[in-house]
Amino acid sequence: MPTILPVSHQRPLPLDRLIRQDAPSDEALEMDVVVVGAGPAGLSCAIALAQLVKQAAGEPLPDLSIAVLEKASALGEHSVSGAVVNPRVFRELFPEVPVDQLPFRQPVTGEAVYVLTERRAQKIPTPPTMHNAGFYTASLCEIVRWLGEQAEALGVHLFPGFPVEALLVDGNAVRGVRTTPTGLDRNGAPGPSYQEATDVTGRMTVLAEGTRGMLTQAWREWQQIGAPNPQIFALGVKEVWQVKRPLDRIVHTLGWPLPNDAFGGSFMYPLGPTQIALGLVVGLDYHDASLDVHQQLQRLKLHPLFRPHFEGGQLLEWGAKTIPEGGFYALPERRHGDGVLLVGDAAGFVDVPSLKGIHYAMQSGIFAARAAFDALKKGSTTASDLAAYDRLVNTSFISADLHRTRNMRLVFKDGFWVGGFKAGLMTLSGGRFPGGKIDMPEDAAAARRVTLAAPFTPDGALTFSKVDAVFKSGNATRDTIPSHLMVGPDVSGEVADFYSHVCPAGVYERAGNELRVNAPNCVDCKATDVLGPRWTPREGGSGPKYRLM
Numbered sequence: 001m002p003t004i005l006p007v008s009h010q011r012p013l014p015l016d017r018l019i020r021q022d023a024p025s026d027e028a029l030e031m032d033v034v035v036v037g038a039g040p041a042g043l044s045c046a047i048a049l050a051q052l053v054k055q056a057a058g059e060p061l062p063d064l065s066i067a068v069l070e071k072a073s074a075l076g077e078h079s080v081s082g083a084v085v086n087p088r089v090f091r092e093l094f095p096e097v098p099v100d101q102l103p104f105r106q107p108v109t110g111e112a113v114y115v116l117t118e119r120r121a122q123k124i125p126t127p128p129t130m131h132n133a134g135f136y137t138a139s140l141c142e143i144v145r146w147l148g149e150q151a152e153a154l155g156v157h158l159f160p161g162f163p164v165e166a167l168l169v170d171g172n173a174v175r176g177v178r179t180t181p182t183g184l185d186r187n188g189a190p191g192p193s194y195q196e197a198t199d200v201t202g203r204m205t206v207l208a209e210g211t212r213g214m215l216t217q218a219w220r221e222w223q224q225i226g227a228p229n230p231q232i233f234a235l236g237v238k239e240v241w242q243v244k245r246p247l248d249r250i251v252h253t254l255g256w257p258l259p260n261d262a263f264g265g266s267f268m269y270p271l272g273p274t275q276i277a278l279g280l281v282v283g284l285d286y287h288d289a290s291l292d293v294h295q296q297l298q299r300l301k302l303h304p305l306f307r308p309h310f311e312g313g314q315l316l317e318w319g320a321k322t323i324p325e326g327g328f329y330a331l332p333e334r335r336h337g338d339g340v341l342l343v344g345d346a347a348g349f350v351d352v353p354s355l356k357g358i359h360y361a362m363q364s365g366i367f368a369a370r371a372a373f374d375a376l377k378k379g380s381t382t383a384s385d386l387a388a389y390d391r392l393v394n395t396s397f398i399s400a401d402l403h404r405t406r407n408m409r410l411v412f413k414d415g416f417w418v419g420g421f422k423a424g425l426m427t428l429s430g431g432r433f434p435g436g437k438i439d440m441p442e443d444a445a446a447a448r449r450v451t452l453a454a455p456f457t458p459d460g461a462l463t464f465s466k467v468d469a470v471f472k473s474g475n476a477t478r479d480t481i482p483s484h485l486m487v488g489p490d491v492s493g494e495v496a497d498f499y500s501h502v503c504p505a506g507v508y509e510r511a512g513n514e515l516r517v518n519a520p521n522c523v524d525c526k527a528t529d530v531l532g533p534r535w536t537p538r539e540g541g542s543g544p545k546y547r548l549m
């Protein structure tokens, strides 16, 4: 059977574009701290830092200027999560705010886990890693908007609509960032609304750009910062529905519609009495080139376990994003450098067995703020001044939790049943079985079998095409934007087909034996950055406009 090796069709990172030794422009905006990415990690970092400055009033540290740059045109518009949230870090960051005023939809009132076949659902005991009692369901868009309000109230400068396209460096030190220009035409030439890039300098920069961060990848490659295993990813495709009857618990499923050699599962969470979040998450090391996560999510809704919840309801919003799944062994050897720190998903702080990343992202942001505050007070932000950040993470629950489940995702490379059995033994042994590290190749190095895709026709009521899905993401990127996707070499018809299945937003199409790229459709999920054409930041405000994800 013919196979595709995704890595052989990928371009290397454009390091010369991403790491710039040139001096900042004369008009550069000068800040003390520059945070890239207004997700839970970046905003928690900015909030914690501003709180520390406030508490230290009178100490010999002048007011700090803190900037958070975000590529979405408004906070939260590029945020996608499940989400069931562990509230522990909210309590730490906002001890005075009662829980009913935190940006959650409702407490978790019950939970159930099922293994699915095409027609049946077998309930199984909830594995200990998936217990969610005491947690809350939420929309990450709403959390991010709320965190943004708290940050602004503390004097943090928020810059939505400012994607960062490069790190400005001096020797080995990060000295700030350069944003993308806007108003370029399809050929990359300045159009009538052209505005040049902005340089923002800082005594230090915090990379909080989330999953598969482009700048993080570039900084690590430039500084040669490895990890015991390469990072691996899953793609999550999610929908929020208006429904007729409330869901009384959170639901997770394993098995159908995924083949046995793919790792993943679905989640269905109540968001109050009239809305439900439904998502499917699939590891990008699957073996079948025609597997299509968006399409499998559509099939999932036809299962007797799900159908009754959505029939007669209305699709409100659709979104997609990757999740770093490598866990403990994929964490970068260091997450600090001269003038720079890595936080949240950019560093890989996600615990896959429990599908949790939000509170790890927030906690890492708080630790980054503490290390940054001490370094700025000393007047020096070299790597050794910022190393305290890694020490804080390594002695915290972030590291302990990821260590406990260190091999749990990795055993699933042997398939669903063998992986499930081994994961059970790991749970019983507190992570000690099997000893040592399971090696994982990067996702793009896993060969794909070229197979014929099973036909699927959406009905437009319960199931939707990718075109409808992108419409429901709110994406209104202008058609005349230059392509931000870098296609690699030797893309045959089969490879084009593969990309068309990987991308949940219908960006890639096979036209004869060629690849057609509809770049404006892109919702920045980064799946093809992992397996195919590289993603680069495009002009501010492009991409989806999520409100409920």
Ligand SMILES: Cc1cc2nc3c(=O)[nH]c(=O)nc-3n(C[C@H](O)[C@H](O)[C@H](O)COP(=O)(O)OP(=O)(O)OC[C@H]3O[C@@H](n4cnc5c(N)ncnc54)[C@H](O)[C@@H]3O)c2cc1C
Pocket: 036, 037, 038, 039, 040, 041, 042, 069, 070, 071, 072, 076, 078, 079, 080, 081, 082, 083, 084, 085, 086, 140, 162, 163, 164, 165, 208, 209, 210, 211, 213, 236, 237, 238, 279, 281, 320, 321, 322, 323, 343, 344, 345, 346, 349, 350, 355, 356, 357, 358, 359, 361, 537
């Ligand atoms: C489908 C799905 C379900 C999940 N379910 C759960 C769950 O139930 N519970 C849980 O705790 N976690 C869950 N997670 C994980 C959780 O959402 C993440 O771990 C968390 O959002 C990470 O926060 P972050 O701030 O590091 O990154 P993000 O939330 O991704 O935020 C990064 C921000 O940086 C911005 N950005 C990126 N690049 C640039 C750039 N170049 N310039 C400017 N801005 C940039 C992005 O637009 C984004 O706003 C889920 C994730 C997914 C995808």
Ligand code: SF4
Pocket: 485, 502, 503, 504, 505, 506, 507, 521, 522, 523, 524, 525, 526, 527, 528, 529, 535
């Ligand atoms: S082209 Fe955009 S939407 Fe499609 S997979 Fe790549 S990053 Fe995701």
